[in-house]
Structures are given as C-alpha cells and as structure tokens.
Amino acid sequence: MLSVKEARGKVLSCSVKHKIKKVSLLDSLGLALAENMVSEDFIPAYDNSAMDGFAVKAVDIVGADKNYPIKLKLIKQDLPAGKIPENKLESGYCVQIMTGAPIPEGSDCVVMKEDAIKEGKDVLIFRECKQGENVRYKGEDIKKGDIVIKKGKKIFPGDIGVMASIGRSEILVNFPPTVGILATGSELVEIHEKLETGKVRDSNSYSLSAQIKEAGACSKRYGIVRDDKEILKKKIRETLSDCDILLLTGGVSVGDYDFVKEILDELDAEFVFWRVNQRPGKPMAFLTYKDKFIFALPGNPVSVMVCFELYVRPLIKKIMGDKKLLRDTITARAFYDFKHKEGRTDFIRVKIEKVEDETYFKSTGMQGSGILMSMAEADGLAVFPEEIGNIEKNTEIQVYILKD
Structure with missing residues (x-):
C-alpha cells in the first residue's frame, strides 16, 4: 500500500496537457500566463506631473523659502491631465499643472500647490524645487520592449493593472480544467428530495463542486447513477468525453472495488494506484485514460473532501500552471493528548487557536469519515504521520490550512 507521499508523487508525476486559451483581461485573474507579456509602449508615454502644482524651471526658484518667496509670472493657460502644452516655458514664468498632465518644454520640475500662492498674474513660490522633482519621466515605469510579466506567472490584481496600462485587453492563459463529478450508489437521492429509510442525500457532489x-x-455535476454496471459504464464513457478530470464517488470500498475495476478495465483506463495508507480516504483509486484523469473516491463525505485536498487539488493546480500546488502549512502544537495508531497517516480536522505567542490545534470533535460537520468546522488538517504513535500535548505537528 502506498504512503501519502508516494501516492501524491504518482499523481503529480503524470504528464499534463495545458489548455491554452485567450480570455478577457479581467477573466485572466488568478490564472497562469501562457505568454510573455511584452510592452509595445513606454509607460508613462510622456514626461508628466506627479502632483497638482506649478511647472517651473528649477534654476528660477533656487533659494526660495517661506521668508524669501520668489515671484514668477503665471501663464494664463492651465494644463489639466490630457491637455498638450502649446508653448515652451520661458525663464521667469510658470504654468499651473494638474497631476498626469504633460510637462511643458522648458520646465524641469513641479512645485506642489501647497508651496505656492497665486497673487494676481503672479505666483509666489515658498520652496525651492530640484530638477526632476515631482516629474514622472517617459518610460520610468515600463520601457518599450520590456517583458513586464513572464510566461507561467500567476496573475494578480497588480498584473491586471500593468497589462491594462500596456493596452492588452485579451490574454493567453493556462485555462482551468473541467472536473466532472459522477455520484454512484442506489442509496443516493438528490438534495431536494425527502429522506426515506436507507436513502442518503448526495452531499458529495456539492462539497466537491465547491x-x-x-x-x-x-x-460539472453529472448526477447520480445507481449500482448498475451497464448504465454506469455508459455514463462514465459519456462523461470522459466531456471533462478533463472525472471524480467518481462511492463504489471503491473492498466489497465494491471489483465492480468498478471491471468497468474501468473495460474502458481501457490505466490504474496508477488503489488504496493509500491514510485515514480517512484509504480506499481510493487513481487512473489515467488517454490524456484524462480519473479519481475513484470513497463514498464517505469526509473521505471525499480529504482526498480532494491531498490529490485532486494539486493536480488541478498543475494543469493550470500554478507553481503553488499544495495548501499552505503551519506548525502548531497539540492542545492536549491525541490517540494515534502508528503505521498509518491520519488527517485530523482541527481548529487553530493562538494562545499568547504559540499556535495550537484542537480537534473539531468526532472524527468519523461520515461526520461532515468535522470538515465544516475545521480550520485545517493536522497530519499525524505514520511513523509516530500517540500525540502528546505540546507536540509540534504540520497542519494544512483550509481557510484564510
């Protein structure tokens, strides 16, 4: 039986096919760039003012201060953002300018409006200004030909702004895979149906979708299929033509496994592994089918969600070109003693608490693979390694963080 590390290694060692697709700028958020983003322009495209104030020649206001203001003649024409200066600025003159407006020829700095006062047709300057002060120069942010974002980078809001500034409205990205969910079991009913003895609502399809x-x-949810070999076989074949990853829930316990295996064998799916030395989620299988992937997951709701976190999510991230495949982890201390059987890796649903300067974890309560509330209330999954037994109070343990 494979260890968790070995099983995940087999999943992530599979060759994946990236889906390259052109999307709108805003739709690229969170995806990985599939091309180098090269600027065809200088940003800013021209020298412009970084402040509201007055464009001047620095040499004209040397020594200006509150006690000895320097008077300059004010040109009538103001320069709001977007207006092109008509005349060259001569010595002894200034022009009122707004943030983002082009710097007029002849000026080399901008005095902030707080450091000047209009006085009729003149302006009194109360502080000297160095050459280049409050000026944003052409290309100081981005130069023409610069690779502003490299292929493979995950796109964040700041990247959206950069791409907008260089005029890109459509972006090539590694498009997310389509993950299909097929729930199996004659005991399952839809969530809107009334429960009868022996029936269970299909919560797995919804938790997995989330x-x-x-x-x-x-x-994509493909509904519920009862325990009928031919119907299930037909449905699996149909769904595999429509998705990149197929998640089957139920039908992989020891008693049911031969039934599912027979169907998947007949479809020429290749088994990579079945069963992992972990709890919950031991009876799971991973298969490949052409360039697609199949996870046959247990039917218990906690097992389904834990297996998704450990194996399916990292594969999704790999297909998307994300460099971060696994959840963030922290090291936390056991708040009290935990029982643990050596020889198996357990994933305990826990709450995280800060006590003074230390981080502790506590159990969410009952840890059965059918106790879905244990996942709903969990901040993370504490990893109890197979090589150690009972976990004593204050023992440091790795915890996968599930919630921000």
Missing part, C-alpha cells in the same frame, strides 16, 4: 470552484477550476 472545492473545485475554490481551486479555480470548472465543475
């Missing part, structure tokens, strides 16, 4: 959405991928 996890897929949170991971940045596209989800």
Whole structure:
C-alpha cells in the first residue's frame, strides 16, 4: 500500500496537457500566463506631473523659502491631465499643472500647490524645487520592449493593472480544467428530495463542486447513477468525453472495488494506484485514460473532501500552471493528548487557536469519515504521520490550512 507521499508523487508525476486559451483581461485573474507579456509602449508615454502644482524651471526658484518667496509670472493657460502644452516655458514664468498632465518644454520640475500662492498674474513660490522633482519621466515605469510579466506567472490584481496600462485587453492563459463529478450508489437521492429509510442525500457532489470552484477550476455535476454496471459504464464513457478530470464517488470500498475495476478495465483506463495508507480516504483509486484523469473516491463525505485536498487539488493546480500546488502549512502544537495508531497517516480536522505567542490545534470533535460537520468546522488538517504513535500535548505537528 502506498504512503501519502508516494501516492501524491504518482499523481503529480503524470504528464499534463495545458489548455491554452485567450480570455478577457479581467477573466485572466488568478490564472497562469501562457505568454510573455511584452510592452509595445513606454509607460508613462510622456514626461508628466506627479502632483497638482506649478511647472517651473528649477534654476528660477533656487533659494526660495517661506521668508524669501520668489515671484514668477503665471501663464494664463492651465494644463489639466490630457491637455498638450502649446508653448515652451520661458525663464521667469510658470504654468499651473494638474497631476498626469504633460510637462511643458522648458520646465524641469513641479512645485506642489501647497508651496505656492497665486497673487494676481503672479505666483509666489515658498520652496525651492530640484530638477526632476515631482516629474514622472517617459518610460520610468515600463520601457518599450520590456517583458513586464513572464510566461507561467500567476496573475494578480497588480498584473491586471500593468497589462491594462500596456493596452492588452485579451490574454493567453493556462485555462482551468473541467472536473466532472459522477455520484454512484442506489442509496443516493438528490438534495431536494425527502429522506426515506436507507436513502442518503448526495452531499458529495456539492462539497466537491465547491472545492473545485475554490481551486479555480470548472465543475460539472453529472448526477447520480445507481449500482448498475451497464448504465454506469455508459455514463462514465459519456462523461470522459466531456471533462478533463472525472471524480467518481462511492463504489471503491473492498466489497465494491471489483465492480468498478471491471468497468474501468473495460474502458481501457490505466490504474496508477488503489488504496493509500491514510485515514480517512484509504480506499481510493487513481487512473489515467488517454490524456484524462480519473479519481475513484470513497463514498464517505469526509473521505471525499480529504482526498480532494491531498490529490485532486494539486493536480488541478498543475494543469493550470500554478507553481503553488499544495495548501499552505503551519506548525502548531497539540492542545492536549491525541490517540494515534502508528503505521498509518491520519488527517485530523482541527481548529487553530493562538494562545499568547504559540499556535495550537484542537480537534473539531468526532472524527468519523461520515461526520461532515468535522470538515465544516475545521480550520485545517493536522497530519499525524505514520511513523509516530500517540500525540502528546505540546507536540509540534504540520497542519494544512483550509481557510484564510
């Protein structure tokens, strides 16, 4: 039986095909860039004012201060943002200018309006200004031909602003995979249906859809299929033509496994592994089918969600070109003693608490693989390694963070 590390290694060692697609600028947020972003312009495109104030020659106001203001003649024409200066600025003159307006020829700095007072047709300057002060020069942010964002980088809001500034409205990205969900089991009913004895609402399809959405991928729910080999086989074949990753829930426990295996064998899916030395989620299988991937997940709701976090989410991130494949982890101390059986990796749903300068974790309560509230209330998954037994109070343990 594979360890968690070995199983995840097999998943992530699979060759993936990136889906390159052109999307609108805002739709690229959170995705990985599939091209080098090269600027065809200088940004700013011209020398402009960084402040509201007065464009002057620095040499004209040397020594100016509150006690000895220097008087300059004010040119009538103001320069709001977007207006092109008509005349060259001569010595002894100034022109009122707004933030972003082009610097007129002949001027070399901008005095902030707080450091000057209009007096009729003149302006009194109360502070000297060095050459280049409050001026944003052409190309000081981005030069023509610069690679402003490199291929493979995940796109954040700041990148959106940069791409907008260089005039890009459509972007080539690694497009998210489509992840299909097919729930199996004659005991399952839709969530709007009334429960009867022996029936269970299909919560797994919805929790998985939420996890897929949170991971940045596209989800498709293909409904519920009862335990009928031919119907299930037909449905699996149909869904594989429509998605990049298929998640099957249920039908992989020891008693059910041969049934699912037979179907997948007949479809020529290649088994990479079945069963992982972990709890919850031991009876899971991972398969490849042409350039697609299949995860046969347990039916228990906590097992489904934990397996998604450990194996499906990292594969989604890899297909998307994301460099960060795994959840953030922290080291936290056990708030009290925990029982743990050596020889198996357990993932305990925990709450994180700060006590003075230390970070501690506490159990969310009952840890059965069917206790869905343990996931709803969890801040993270504490990893109890297979090589150690009982966890004593204050023992430092790695915790995967599930919530911001």
